[in-house]
Amino acid sequence: QSVLTQPPSVSGTPGQRVTISCSGSSSNIGINTVTWFQQLPGTAPKLLLHSNDQRPSGVPDRFSGSKSGPSASLAISGLQSEDEADYYCAAWVDSLKAVVFGGGTKLTVL
């Protein structure tokens, strides 16, 4: 059972907008920033968003993030088939002196 809670799966059709939630608490997301990773099938994860909503160079602006209190969200607009992947949120937990990941969300593009 992960400290950060994500839905196991979401789906959408090409062109649609989908969101993936990441629910934490006042001891993790509530006081620290959220990072999102994308893991395409059979590959290593890669950074998607950092500092809640910042895109590294090379990440399309179709990907956006937000945070409110102890929860965060990843939104993907203009869904494309190549977006089909697993998505993970992560945050630092001061009391544990550790990073915690969400359980991951599998995005299926129908």
Next chain:
Amino acid sequence: EVHLVESGGGLVQPGGSLRVSCAAAGFTFSDYWLTWVRQAPGKGLEWVAAIKGDGSDKYYVDSVKGRFTISRDNAKNSLFLQMTSLRAEDTAVYYCVKHLLGATSHWGQGTLVTVSS
């Protein structure tokens, strides 16, 4: 370009030991925190351990404390994870990651560790 190449994975018996390594290139190695993250087959990501750039601070997930040791050799741009008293539940792909939660996060391709008799 950042390159992180893990090695040292393999099959080990329960209770055994193994050391995995990560060779880095393309950045000033000693400037960055480095992390080991693992992923059991078909499962999600789990943060394992992290070490500061100069090696002065180290953090571990509770499940590996006392069994795993993270270390680095800044002269050789290398990161290590010494694993002892291995259990079946340690079976996973182990990823070496530069600056995990930061803007310059970069992952290696991983090395598979299998704990089985």
